[in-house]
Every structure is written in structure tokens, then in C-alpha cells.
Amino acid sequence: MQYVARPSSRYQQFLNRIPILGDVLRQPLGALGSVIVLVFMLTVLLAPVLAPYEYAQQDIPSMLQGPSRAHWLGTDHLGRDLLSRIIYGSRIALGVAIPAVGIALAGGVVIGLTAGYAGGIVDDVTLVLLDSVQAFPAVILALVILALLGPSLVNVIIVIGLAWTPGYARITRAQVLSTRQHQYVEVERSLGASQKRVLFLHILPNVVAPLLILAAMDLPVVITFEAGLSFLGLGVRPPTPSWGVVLSDGFNFIRHSPWPITWAGLTLIITTLGFTLFGETLRDVLDPRLSGSRGT
Amino acid sequence: MRTYLLKRFAMTVLVLVLVIVYLTLLVHVVPGDPAKSLLGPRANPDLIAKTRAAMDLDKPVLVQVGNAVWKILHGSFGTDVFTGRSINELVGSALPHTLILAWVSLGLAVVIGVPLGVYSATHPDSWLDRITAVISISCITIPSYVGGLFLLLLFAVKFKVMPAIGLGEEGNVLDYVTHLILPAVALAITWVGYLARLIRASLLEVLNQTYIRAAMAAGLSPRLIFFKYALKNALIPMVAVLGVGIGNLMAGAVFVELIFSRPGMGTLIYNAIQGRNFPIVRAGVLTVAFLFVAANLLADLAYTYLDPRIQLDKVRG
Numbered sequence: 001m002q003y004v005a006r007p008s009s010r011y012q013q014f015l016n017r018i019p020i021l022g023d024v025l026r027q028p029l030g031a032l033g034s035v036i037v038l039v040f041m042l043t044v045l046l047a048p049v050l051a052p053y054e055y056a057q058q059d060i061p062s063m064l065q066g067p068s069r070a071h072w073l074g075t076d077h078l079g080r081d082l083l084s085r086i087i088y089g090s091r092i093a094l095g096v097a098i099p100a101v102g103i104a105l106a107g108g109v110v111i112g113l114t115a116g117y118a119g120g121i122v123d124d125v126t127l128v129l130l131d132s133v134q135a136f137p138a139v140i141l142a143l144v145i146l147a148l149l150g151p152s153l154v155n156v157i158i159v160i161g162l163a164w165t166p167g168y169a170r171i172t173r174a175q176v177l178s179t180r181q182h183q184y185v186e187v188e189r190s191l192g193a194s195q196k197r198v199l200f201l202h203i204l205p206n207v208v209a210p211l212l213i214l215a216a217m218d219l220p221v222v223i224t225f226e227a228g229l230s231f232l233g234l235g236v237r238p239p240t241p242s243w244g245v246v247l248s249d250g251f252n253f254i255r256h257s258p259w260p261i262t263w264a265g266l267t268l269i270i271t272t273l274g275f276t277l278f279g280e281t282l283r284d285v286l287d288p289r290l291s292g293s294r295g296t
Numbered sequence: 297m298r299t300y301l302l303k304r305f306a307m308t309v310l311v312l313v314l315v316i317v318y319l320t321l322l323v324h325v326v327p328g329d330p331a332k333s334l335l336g337p338r339a340n341p342d343l344i345a346k347t348r349a350a351m352d353l354d355k356p357v358l359v360q361v362g363n364a365v366w367k368i369l370h371g372s373f374g375t376d377v378f379t380g381r382s383i384n385e386l387v388g389s390a391l392p393h394t395l396i397l398a399w400v401s402l403g404l405a406v407v408i409g410v411p412l413g414v415y416s417a418t419h420p421d422s423w424l425d426r427i428t429a430v431i432s433i434s435c436i437t438i439p440s441y442v443g444g445l446f447l448l449l450l451f452a453v454k455f456k457v458m459p460a461i462g463l464g465e466e467g468n469v470l471d472y473v474t475h476l477i478l479p480a481v482a483l484a485i486t487w488v489g490y491l492a493r494l495i496r497a498s499l500l501e502v503l504n505q506t507y508i509r510a511a512m513a514a515g516l517s518p519r520l521i522f523f524k525y526a527l528k529n530a531l532i533p534m535v536a537v538l539g540v541g542i543g544n545l546m547a548g549a550v551f552v553e554l555i556f557s558r559p560g561m562g563t564l565i566y567n568a569i570q571g572r573n574f575p576i577v578r579a580g581v582l583t584v585a586f587l588f589v590a591a592n593l594l595a596d597l598a599y600t601y602l603d604p605r606i607q608l609d610k611v612r613g
Binding site: 147 | 436544550551
């Protein structure tokens with residue numbers, strides 16, 4: 001039998017050389033997600049270069065125009081270039097999502113490790129407190145807190161971090177409970193290892209992988225959540241170009257121009273789709289046991 | 297089982313009491329006087345004092361919390377200091393609209409999502425399965441407010457085939473239903489995707505079980521195997537998800553109600569927040585939280601009832 005080198009073999013060799021990302025890129029939907037995430041990241045990095053105008057630059061005579069050579073995606077009610085606002089909006093999306101998920105992750109790990117390792121009354125009280133925070137649907141919790149603190153970028157980050165913390169705390173706690181039953185942890189303990197050593201050297205590393213996967217999956221959820229709060233006027237304040245603010249401006253002028261809603265909505269959907277596909281493929285690659293919930 | 301039920305019920309009551317405590321303490325986190333921020337800067341001192349008394353703000357914090365827990369556990373949210381109307385009445389008139397919206401959306405999601413998931417699972421790796429997979433992921437990534445805005449733009453503004461806002465003419469059921477279609481679809485989109493994927497995954501898992509293969513080997517008809525043994529078991533995880541779903545749909549209703557100018561819990565809470573009317577915020581948020589917790593509890597119980605192999609008191613850590 002004659003061996004025929006397939007045209008994709010060089011690409012396959014390239015993928016073999018990249019440990020985790022290579023496996024993600026091998027899946028068609030994972031590759032699509034990776035491309036969208038890459039484009040999004042480049043947009044965030046190169047926003048000032050890519051945007052044809054300043055995001056707040058007004059041109060009242062050109063307001064609410066459709067796509068044209070001067071304004072590829074059209075303009076909003078103040079004549080601001082929609083493309084530039086959407087490009088700069090990517091910075092707000094990521095600028096809120098990463099610190100918010102970071103706060104939730106850090107808070108969740110501390111609470112979950114403490115509750116899971118201490119056990120007893122500490123664990124019981126922590127569970128009741130987590131339940132009581134999770135009794136509020138996230139949107140409602142965010143609405144109430146933002147109404148008190150006032151709308152701003154920092155407050156949105158804090159609120160999302162707070163709303164997401166119980167989820168991470170629960171997963172950390174469950175991982176701690178299961179890991180501490182393992183024989184190697186018991187052996188370590190019987191050899192006289194300190195609590196600190198067991199907790200940070202043996203339990204924490206086992207907890208980190210599922211949490212990082214969860215964090216990757218949460219990024220798109222947080223991006224849409226932030227845009228939703230800004231749409232309600234409780235998140236980022238105008239003229240800062242959050243995609244939610246562009247949607248909200250477009251909603252006020254929905255009968256005059258469909259373009260702000262169309263472009264901001266599509267951008268939000270495509271970005272979320274990209275992160276979701278990437279996150280899910282990454283999860284399947286890193287932890288195939290969890291892939292049952294994936295429908296692809 | 298009985299111990300578990302009692303424990304779970306006691307936990308639910310405790311959580312709800314804590315929620316009341318948080319919501320009562322909330323007004324003290326706001327900078328300034330809550331009565332002043334409700335009445336505005338021009339309110340006279342007498343009116344402010346009366347409002348403070350009506351809101352219990354003239355009492356020590358612990359008494360305020362105790363009074364709030366006592367009143368709410370006895371089914372009273374008090375009186376709106378602004379309109380003089382009972383807050384129970386305000387919540388009572390808003391709640392049915394949100395419940396109808398959430399249930400209709402969930403129904404739509406089940407009617408569309410389940411057949412999609414079943415088709416995908418019974419035709420795995422076919423090109424239609426792949427298309428369904430992309431459709432379900434895309435549905436999941438469409439937030440309710442973007443879906444709502446797109447539907448509004450397309451069907452109400454561009455083609456003008458659907459009503460844009462409100463509930464419709466009072467007493468006209470057909471008009472009510474017509475006004476419900478766009479908001480319900482907007483809210484259902486995400487859940488169509490979730491359910492399709494969930495059903496596909498759980499059905500594939502069930503179809504690979506030994507008892508299904510044994511039934512096939514015994515020569516039972518594929519239709520009987522599928523509907524009586526496979527689908528019934530594959531639908532069980534959906535019950536747990538629907539419990540969380542109904543709570544999330546009620547929260548997502550905030551956006552949809554505002555976009556389509558529908559009265560409901562979302563609009564009530566949002567307007568109360570904008571007007572700094574904390575007694576109404578407390579009543580609205582508490583009602584949503586109560587329904588959210590109750591839906592989760594019921595889903596848990598239904599889950600155990602439908603699949604007796606699940607012993608929740610042993611599973612919970």
C-alpha cells in the first residue's frame with residue numbers, strides 16, 4: 001500500500017506540538033471558538049489602532065445613519081461611529097469579566113477550603129450562608145446592590161464577583177471533601193504533616209483544575225451579564241462604550257435605526273458563542289469525565 | 297427520607313429568614329436617610345418623620361429586623377408609604393403576569409427543546425445532529441435581552457406583525473396571548489438550547505445502558521424500548537434543571553418585561569429601585585427569592601420521587 005501524505009498532515013504535526021490548545025484546535029467547534037476568542041483578544045489589544053474614530057467623538061449631522069464608507073457599521077443617535085464603540089466595548093467586556101471572575105474564584109477558594117477542611121459547625125454555617133446568597137437570582141441580587149452602591153465599572157465588578165462567589169465556594173468545598181478522603185492524604189496526615197501542608201500542597205492543587213475550567217466557562221456568562229446590567233442603566237455609565245450601553249442607546253431609538261441593536265447584539269452573541277465553544281472544548285480536553293453534559 | 301425532608305424544609309425556612317434579614321438591613325447600607333431619598337429633597341420634616349415611622353426606621357435596628365421577619369412570616373409586606381396601597385396587593389397584581397410569562401416560556405422551551413434533543417440523540421453524528429448542536433449552542437448564547445430586542449426590531453418595528461408593548465386590551469384573552477408571544481419566545485430561546493443539549497446527552501447515556509441492550513436482545517419493539525424505557529429515564533434530569541429554570545426565567549423576566557413594557561415582578565422591582573422605594577424592593581425581591589427557593593426544593597423532591605434510586609439524604613455532603 002502506497003503511503004500518501006494528506007494535505008493536513010503538516011497542520012496535524014503542528015497541533016501535536018501544542019499540548020492542550022492543539023487538542024482544542026483539533027475539534028471543529030473548538031477551532032471555531034478559538035478563532036473567535038483570538039479575534040476578540042486582538043480587538044481588545046489593538047482597539048486604538050483598529051477603531052477608525054474616538055469612541056465618544058460626536059457628529060450630530062450624521063446621526064443614526066446606516067452602514068457607509070465613512071462609518072462601516074453606521075452611527076448612533078449622537079453620530080458616534082458604531083464600529084469604534086463596539087471595538088472599544090470589547091475592552092469593557094473583558095475588563096469587567098476577568099477581575100469579576102478573579103474575585104469570585106479567590107473568594108470561593110478561600111471560603112470553600114475553609115468550610116470543607118474545617119467541617120462541623122463551620123461547614124454547616126457556611127452552607128446556610130451560601131444558600132441564603134444563592135436564594136437571590138443573580139440579576140436581582142445585582143440590581144439591588146447596584147441600586148445601593150450606584151452604577152459604576154468598579155461596582156459592577158464587585159457585584160458580579162459577589163454573585164458568582166458561592167458557586168466557586170461550593171465546588172471547592174465538594175472537591176476538598178472528596179480529596180481529603182483519598183488514601184494519600186490520610187497517609188500524609190498520619191505521617192504528621194501539618195494542616196497547612198496538607199491543605200496547600202495536596203488538596204489545593206486538586207481543586208484548581210476544575211475551578212479554572214469553570215472560570216473559563218463563566219467568562220462569556222459574565223460578559224453578557226455585564227452588558228445586561230449596563231443595558232438596564234445600572235452598569236457602566238455612558239459615554240463609556242459597553243455593548244450594553246450601545247444596546248440601551250439603540251433601544252431608545254429603535255424606531256429610527258436598527259443598526260446599534262443589530263451590531264451590538266450580534267457582537268455579543270458571537271463573542272459569547274466563541275468563548276462557550278472554546279471553554280467547552282477545553283473542558284472536554286482537560287477533563288473528559290465532564291464531557292457528558294456536552295451536546296456536540 | 298423523612299429526616300431529609302424535614303432537614304431540607306428547615307433549611308429552606310432558615311434561608312428565607314436570612315433573606316428577610318439581609319433585605320431589612322439593606323436600607324442601612326445606603327448613604328443618607330432612606331425616607332428622604334424616597335420622598336425627595338423637598339419633603340418637609342413632618343412628612344419625613346411620618347415616613348420614617350411608617351417604615352419602622354425610628355426603631356432600633358434589631359427591632360426593625362424582628363418586626364420585618366414577624367410581619368412577613370405572617371404574610372404582610374406592609375403599606376406603600378407613597379400610594380397608601382397594600383404592598384401585598386401590588387405584588388399580587390404583578391406576580392401573575394410574570395408567572396404566566398415564565399411558565400409559557402418554559403413550556404415553549406420544552407416543546408421545542410425536547411424533540412430537538414431526542415432527534416439529535418437518535419441520529420448521533422448525522423449532519424442534522426451537528427446542525428442541531430450548533431443551533432442549541434447558539435440559542436444558549438443569546439441573552440434574553442438581545443433576543444427580545446431582535447424580536448421587537450423584526451416583528452414589531454420592521455414587519456409590524458406583532459404588538460410591541462403592553463399586555464393587550466383588558467379582558468381580551470386573544471389580545472393577551474398575542475402580546476405574550478414575543479416576550480415568551482425571547483425568554484425561551486436560551487432554554488431551548490439548554491434542554492436540547494441536556495436531553496441529547498442524557499438520552500445517549502440511557503441508550504447505552506445494559507438494560508436497553510437487554511430489551512433489544514429480548515426482541516422488544518424499538519418504539520416500546522424508546523418511549524417506555526429510554527425517554528422516561530432520560531427526562532428525569534430535566535426535572536432538576538426545570539426547577540432551577542423557572543427561578544432563572546423569573547429573573548430573566550426583568551429584561552423582557554422592561555423591553556416589552558409589561559407589568560410584572562421585574563418591572564415592579566426595577567421601578568421601585570429607581571424610586572428608592574425600599575419596602576417594595578424588599579417585598580418584590582423576597583417574593584422572587586421565595587419562588588426561586590421553592591422551585592428548587594420542589595424539583596429536588598420530584599427528582600427523588602421520579603427516580604427512587606436517588607437517595608438525597610445520602611448524596612448531600
